[in-house]
Structures are given as C-alpha cells and as structure tokens.
Amino acid sequence: MELPERNVAFLLHDVARLMRKRFEQNARDLGLTRSQCQVLAHLARNEGIQQSGLADILEVEPITLTRLLDRLEEMGLVERRAHPTDRRIRQLHLTDKAPPLLGEIFAVGAVTRGEALEGVSEEDRDRLFAILSSMKGNLLGRLTTNAGDRRASNG
Known part of the structure; x- marks a missing residue:
C-alpha cells in the first residue's frame, strides 16, 4: 500500500490547497476572496464569455458563479452585457475599475508562487x-x- 506522503495525487492536492490558503493570506488587503480573484483572472483571459462558459472553466455550479458575479458587479468590477444578436445571452465584461486590481491580484499570485518555490x-x-x-x-x-x-x- 502506498503511503499518502509518497502518493503524488495526495501531494499535489496538499500543495494546491496550501497555495490557495497562502494566496488568501497574501491577498487579504485586496478586499476580495480567492474565488472572486479567480473569477476576475479568468474573465480577463476570456472577456465577453457567457456565464455558463465561465462556470465550466472554473468548475463551479452556475448558481455559485451567479453569486460571485453579483458581488463583483456590485463592486463595479464586472458587468453583464446583452449579446449583440441573441438577447437571451448575457456576456461578461470587466469594467475600467478592474485592470488595476487585476495587476494586484497577479502580483499576489507571483509572490505566492515565489514563496512556494523558494529554494527550488x-x-x-x-x-x-x-x-x-x-x-x-x-x-x-x-x-x-x-x-x-x-x-x-x-x-
């Protein structure tokens, strides 16, 4: 039987969990949760995406993403726009207020990765x-x- 400490899946899971936890600590002053930061980062790479597509990328339930987007919209960071040809579809866009915050989010990510890879x-x-x-x-x-x-x- 393989011991958990010698199992690559256990180790990868633990490292990912600890990196998420450390990111949250490092990002505390941003006023955003890790999940909100993740939504903004993925939206920056997929501007104009539909909500269902973003939920798939993030591997979260659509209702979970709806709550996150509602909060980000209230903060003035995200807006939902009508699709140009299909009014049933809403596309997600970052507002002008988001890019400076994204710079800070990416900087926190770089610091966190640097901490994880220290001495490597x-x-x-x-x-x-x-x-x-x-x-x-x-x-x-x-x-x-x-x-x-x-x-x-x-x-």
Whole structure:
C-alpha cells in the first residue's frame, strides 16, 4: 500500500490547497476572496464569455458563479452585457475599475508562487513544470479518449 506522503495525487492536492490558503493570506488587503480573484483572472483571459462558459472553466455550479458575479458587479468590477444578436445571452465584461486590481491580484499570485518555490533551483522548476505538463497531457488524452470510447459504445 502506498503511503499518502509518497502518493503524488495526495501531494499535489496538499500543495494546491496550501497555495490557495497562502494566496488568501497574501491577498487579504485586496478586499476580495480567492474565488472572486479567480473569477476576475479568468474573465480577463476570456472577456465577453457567457456565464455558463465561465462556470465550466472554473468548475463551479452556475448558481455559485451567479453569486460571485453579483458581488463583483456590485463592486463595479464586472458587468453583464446583452449579446449583440441573441438577447437571451448575457456576456461578461470587466469594467475600467478592474485592470488595476487585476495587476494586484497577479502580483499576489507571483509572490505566492515565489514563496512556494523558494529554494527550488531554476533547473528543478523547469523539470517540475515539464513533469506536471506531461502528467496533464497524459490525463487530458485519457479523458478525451475515454469519453469517445463511451460515446462509441453507447451509440
């Protein structure tokens, strides 16, 4: 039996959890939760996205995202705009007030990553990134393959 401390999945989970917790500590002065920061960061990369698409990216329930967006809209950071051709669709956009805050969010993220990687050589950082990227690619390939296999066997 593999011990939890030698299990890569347990370790990855713990590191991710601790990085989220440390980000929250470092971001305390921003007046935003980690979840709100995450919404803003993803919205900056996907300006004009529909709410359902952003919920998929964030892997949260649409109602959870609605509450986060309501709060961010109240803060004047996000706005929902009508789609140009389909009035049922609302697209999400950052307001002019968001970019300076995003700069601070990204800076806090950089500080947090720096703390996590303190004492890790550049060579080891590169190797870690390459290994994690390979793992991600392996899993994405299997997810895609397995989903296709299931569709083919159900068809």
